[in-house]
Structure formats: structure tokens, C-alpha cells
Amino acid sequence: MKSVTQSLFAFAVLAGVAVSGASAFAAEVKGAAPSDPALVEKIRQSNAACYGCHTEQGLKAPPRADLDLEKLRQLVHDPAQFDASNHAGMECTVCHGQGYKAFPHAAGAKQSISECGECHATKALRIETQFEASVHAKNFKEQFTCRTCHDPHAFRVAAKLGDPHKIVAQDNAMCVGCHNSDLRFALFSASVTPQKVRPDLDTLHAWLPNTRLHWQAVRCIECHTPTSPVKSLGMSHEILGKDKAEKNCVTCHSQETALATRLYRFAAENGTADLGFANAAILDSAYVVGATRNPIVDRTVGVLFGLTVAVLLGHGALRIALALIRRRRSS
Amino acid sequence: MSHRIYLLPVWLRLWHWTNAVLMIVLAITGASLHFAGSGPLLVPFSLAARIHDIAGVALVATYGFFVVANILSGNWWQYVPKPPGVLGRCWRQAVYYGWGIFKGDPHPYPPTVEANFNALQAIVYWLIMYAVVPVVVVTGLVFLYPQFAPAKMFGVDGLLPVAFLHYIAGSVVILFMLAHIYLGTTGVRVTSLFKMMITGWHEE
Incomplete structure (x- = not known):
């Protein structure tokens, strides 16, 4: 992850640019999609210029004759996918830089592509230690x-x-x-x-x-x-x-399943919680042996099991005792 | 010398013991999977899962054999309680288990070649083998091939109702097994009925 340290440095250098030039997108960089209609339209138009070439459509019907289609094929994106992504609502040039505004793109434009840490500095620092x-x-x-x-x-x-x-x-x-x-x-x-x-x-x-x-x-x-x-x-x-x-399978396959704090961390509790299931939030998507159990049913089965054993043992003990008494009497 | 009658053919005894071993293995591994993480006495999860899968497939095969062999041999008829007076005979048998057995009374309906089981026995065996075990087998097969489980049922993952049925039906079989093993001690001698299940000869 060479990028993180470099990114932080780049972030400091670019901070001035961000404050002066790209301030219109500062709120979007933090994650919230823009709501101002004028800004939304501006971003749409700006991105549409990029999508003119960098989509399947652009590849099929290139707007210019001097495009390297083989190279372009590697750089095709799906606008719908982007609009559903975390970065939806951002202008392409926020990351790709001003060097991509015109075509041919500026020499060295690739080197100016923003690193993730420029926006996600705090997260990147935390992630870097783990990485x-x-x-x-x-x-x-x-x-x-x-x-x-x-x-x-x-x-x-x-x-x-x-x-x-x-x-x-x-x-x-x-x-x-x-x-x-x-x-x-x-x-x-x-x-x-x-x-x-x-x-x-x-x-x-x-x-x-x-x-x-x-x-x-x-x-x-x-x-x-x-x-x-x-x-x-x-x-x-x-x-x-x-x-x-x-x-260790039991890390997930038990009532104290790690899935509850991992994959299902964000799963909303659903109606099945009313049925008394452990880890009911999982049940909406999956049944996990050992984890999605119903303690009430388990206790009922346990009581039935215990009662059956007790009755059988008691019955047996009484049979033995009475048989011994009968034998003594007859002898 | 006591009177002996030959009741149980080889195929039935072989099936019975195979079924018994499989059921015990499935009960232990099934409990280890369901109650995973609850105690040190359980079989490790991964091992329990593999054994349960193998024993489950074997049970499907032995159950299929049981059904086919019963049809071909005519043994299925033994599981049908014969009227009239089925309820009365069941009641008499229950009274024997609850009272007469303690006094040393003889069995009210000792097995014969024509009727291996008393009425209560026939009804319970029929319910277990033709109602409960099929539920265990079918739900177990869906568990084995979860891609055939419905995606959703009652608003939850489709495997949950399958798992629930498997668990309940399996528990019923285990409770039956406990009673079945215990009642095996109620022959002329404690070991008589177990011996019969090995030799095929019933001792009166």
C-alpha cells in the first residue's frame, strides 16, 4: 500500500486546491449525494462528457475518429453501476483531475489521479496498520x-x-x-x-x-x-x-455467532424476533445451523427428553424393586 | 424349557441394527450440530457435519430398503393394527405398562407369527416408520441439497421451516428410541427381546 503515505502528502499539497477550486464538491466527497439541482445538472453534464467515450455505448459509437479503441476498451465504465456506488454524485474529475477535462488528455494526467487517502485520510490511516x-x-x-x-x-x-x-x-x-x-x-x-x-x-x-x-x-x-x-x-x-x-466452525455456528457482528452487523431485526429466535436478524437471509436456534423450542425438547428419561428410569427402578419384593415373598 | 417361535427374518434384523446404529450416530451428531458451542461433550462441528451427512445418506438407503423389503415380503401388514377393538387393545396394553408389569402380570398380547406386534406397538411403529422418519429423511435430503429448498417461506429463509421440521421430527425419533430401548427390557428376561432381535427367535 505505497499509496497511503504518498496520499497523505498529496492530500496536504492538494488541500489548497480542494479549498479553492473543488470546494463545490466538498460535501459530496464526504459521502452525501448532492441535492442542489443546479449542481446535480452540472455534475451530470460533466460526467456525460466522460461517458461519451468511456462506456460500452461510447466504444460502439466513438464520438471521435482518433480514439485508441483497444485502450479505451480497458477503460469502459457502467454509469448505472457508478450511480449506485458509494461515489455516486461525484464528478469524475474530482478523482481523475483536471488533466482529463479535454481530449487528448493531458500528459501525465494519470499520475494526478487522486489517491483514496486524499479524501479518506482518517480511515486510510487506520486501515494501513491492519493492511x-x-x-x-x-x-x-x-x-x-x-x-x-x-x-x-x-x-x-x-x-x-x-x-x-x-x-x-x-x-x-x-x-x-x-x-x-x-x-x-x-x-x-x-x-x-x-x-x-x-x-x-x-x-x-x-x-x-x-x-x-x-x-x-x-x-x-x-x-x-x-x-x-x-x-x-x-x-x-x-x-x-x-x-x-x-x-473453528463454532465461531459462526453457535448462538454467540460472529456473524451477528460481521456480515449481519447492518441487518435489520425482522419480525421473526417475535418468535423468540436467537440471531433472528440472520433468518431473513439464511438459516445457520447452531446460530439461528429457538431457545423456547430447545428448552421444550430438553424438558421432554428429561421427562422421558426420568419416567423410564423411574419405571425401571420400580419394576426392579417390585420384582425383588415378589421374589423374596415367593422364597 | 421355554417355548420358542421364529419371528424375525435375517433381512429385518440386519435392517433393524443398521437403522439403530445410524439413528444413534445421527442423534449424537445432530445434537452436536444444533447445540454447537454449548459444551465439551459435543462432537467437533466439522466432524459432526461430515458424519451426519454420511450417516444421513446411509439412512436414506436403509429406509428405502426397509420400505421395499416390507412390500415384497408382506411384512408391512404387521404394522397395521387389525380391527375390531384396536383402541381397547391399546388401552389394555397401556394399563399393562402402567400397572400390570409391576405386579409381574404376563404380557396381554404376546407376539405370534401372525401378529408380531401388539396394537399399541403397531400404531406407534407405523407412525414412527411411515410418518415421522419420512419427514426426517425428506427434510434431511433438502438440508443436504439446500439449493432445492424454497428461497423464502413465511417471510424467512426457506431452509428454516425445513430445519425446524427436521429438528422436531428427529427429536420425536430420539424420544421413541429411548422408550423403544427401555421397552426392550420388558421381555421374559431383561435380555430376551434384545436376544430376539439378534437371533430372530422369540422366547416365551
Whole structure:
């Protein structure tokens, strides 16, 4: 994560620019979509100029004849996806800089693309400590930026996604994007000597029952991150390798399930809570053996079990006692 | 010398003991999964899950065998309580278990080649084997292949009603097993009925 420290420096340098030139978007940078109609329209028009080329539509019908279409193909975005992302409502140039205002884009414009830490400075500082301890930092520190995993044009934080199925789909796609692709894995592993061969995910997880079901139901990071010591960060960015990853099923499969403070941290309590289920918030999306239990039913079954054993033992003891008495009398 | 009658063919005894072992394994591992994290006596979760899956599939096979063999051999007829006076015979049998057995009374309806079970036994066995165990088997299969579970039922994840039925039906089978094993001690001698389940010969 070379970017974070550099980003903080860049942030200080660019602070003046942000205050003077980009102040119109300051509120949007903090996360809230703009509400001023004039500003919304200005951003829409500004972004439309970018989308003129950087979309599938732009690729199919290029507005200019001098575009390098092969290069453009790598830089295509989905406006709908962006509008649903955390950065919705932001002008492309907030991150991509003024060098992209005109075409051909300015030489060195790429170098002026803002780093995440320029806006997310506090978070980046907290994340950096965790990232430094992660398996990614150990092997590929210089190659990893926030964008390696988090596509700023698409990413949505779990709190905004809400639906656990959507959170799982988005977050696991980040992991398997590399860990299930020889091509992409090799982009990173090429720098390691000896070059690391991508391990097969199914083989690695052979110990895990219902592997595929787990991948659909929970995020890789449920097991591959420790509990975040920073309260404001729901999940740690210390990605754990297979040796340190959670292998104790009961961490999730119990009434004190870690899922309640991880994947289901933002899940709203639903009506099933009235039925007395433990971890009822999970039930809306999944049934988790050991976690989503009903203590009332469990107690009822336990009492029935205890009564049955007591009656049978009592019946047996009485039979034995009376049989002994009969035997004594007859002898 | 006591009188002996041959009641239980080999296939039935083999099925019975296979079924018994599977049910016990499934009960222990099932409880370990459901009450995971509740105590040190439980089988570790991952191991319990694997054993439960394997034993569950074996139970599906043995249950299928039981149904088919019962049809082919005609043994299914033993599970049908024969009128008239079914309720009266059930009552008499219950009174025996609750009173007569303590006085050393003889069994009111000792097994015969024609009727292996007394009326109460036939009804309970029929309910367990043809109503409760199928629920366990079917819900267990859905658990094994959760992709076939409905996505949602009653506003919650579709697997919850399946799991709930599996848990309740499984618990009923376990309660039945406890009573079944205990009643196995009510033969001429404590071990007589267990011996019968091994040799096939009933001792009177």
C-alpha cells in the first residue's frame, strides 16, 4: 500500500486546491449525494462528457475518429453501476483531475489521479496498520492499492448495501477476481520468487463442509480476517492466509455467532424476533445451523427428553424393586 | 424349557441394527450440530457435519430398503393394527405398562407369527416408520441439497421451516428410541427381546 503515505502528502499539497477550486464538491466527497439541482445538472453534464467515450455505448459509437479503441476498451465504465456506488454524485474529475477535462488528455494526467487517502485520510490511516499485517502486504506490498480490491466506480460499503446476499456477492467477487483467475493471480505472483502458483480454491477449502454453499452465504473475510480492533472499521483489512484463517466452525455456528457482528452487523431485526429466535436478524437471509436456534423450542425438547428419561428410569427402578419384593415373598 | 417361535427374518434384523446404529450416530451428531458451542461433550462441528451427512445418506438407503423389503415380503401388514377393538387393545396394553408389569402380570398380547406386534406397538411403529422418519429423511435430503429448498417461506429463509421440521421430527425419533430401548427390557428376561432381535427367535 505505497499509496497511503504518498496520499497523505498529496492530500496536504492538494488541500489548497480542494479549498479553492473543488470546494463545490466538498460535501459530496464526504459521502452525501448532492441535492442542489443546479449542481446535480452540472455534475451530470460533466460526467456525460466522460461517458461519451468511456462506456460500452461510447466504444460502439466513438464520438471521435482518433480514439485508441483497444485502450479505451480497458477503460469502459457502467454509469448505472457508478450511480449506485458509494461515489455516486461525484464528478469524475474530482478523482481523475483536471488533466482529463479535454481530449487528448493531458500528459501525465494519470499520475494526478487522486489517491483514496486524499479524501479518506482518517480511515486510510487506520486501515494501513491492519493492511501492513495482511498476507497481501507481506507478498505484494508495492503492488497493492485500495483499488486492487475496491473498484471506486462500483464499490458500496456494507452499511449501504444492507442485503447480506448483495454484500457477499460484491465482497467475494473482489477475492475470487484474483484467487480464481490464473491470469490475474499471475500479475501479482510474478514478482515473487519463486513465482507462486495459484492454489485451487476447492482443494484449499476441502476441509470445509458445503464449501460452495458457504461461498454463497458468507464472505471470504468472515474467516480470513481477525476481529477489527478499530470500532469504526467493521471489518479488519488484515487479510489472513490459510494458516491463520478461522477454522473453528463454532465461531459462526453457535448462538454467540460472529456473524451477528460481521456480515449481519447492518441487518435489520425482522419480525421473526417475535418468535423468540436467537440471531433472528440472520433468518431473513439464511438459516445457520447452531446460530439461528429457538431457545423456547430447545428448552421444550430438553424438558421432554428429561421427562422421558426420568419416567423410564423411574419405571425401571420400580419394576426392579417390585420384582425383588415378589421374589423374596415367593422364597 | 421355554417355548420358542421364529419371528424375525435375517433381512429385518440386519435392517433393524443398521437403522439403530445410524439413528444413534445421527442423534449424537445432530445434537452436536444444533447445540454447537454449548459444551465439551459435543462432537467437533466439522466432524459432526461430515458424519451426519454420511450417516444421513446411509439412512436414506436403509429406509428405502426397509420400505421395499416390507412390500415384497408382506411384512408391512404387521404394522397395521387389525380391527375390531384396536383402541381397547391399546388401552389394555397401556394399563399393562402402567400397572400390570409391576405386579409381574404376563404380557396381554404376546407376539405370534401372525401378529408380531401388539396394537399399541403397531400404531406407534407405523407412525414412527411411515410418518415421522419420512419427514426426517425428506427434510434431511433438502438440508443436504439446500439449493432445492424454497428461497423464502413465511417471510424467512426457506431452509428454516425445513430445519425446524427436521429438528422436531428427529427429536420425536430420539424420544421413541429411548422408550423403544427401555421397552426392550420388558421381555421374559431383561435380555430376551434384545436376544430376539439378534437371533430372530422369540422366547416365551
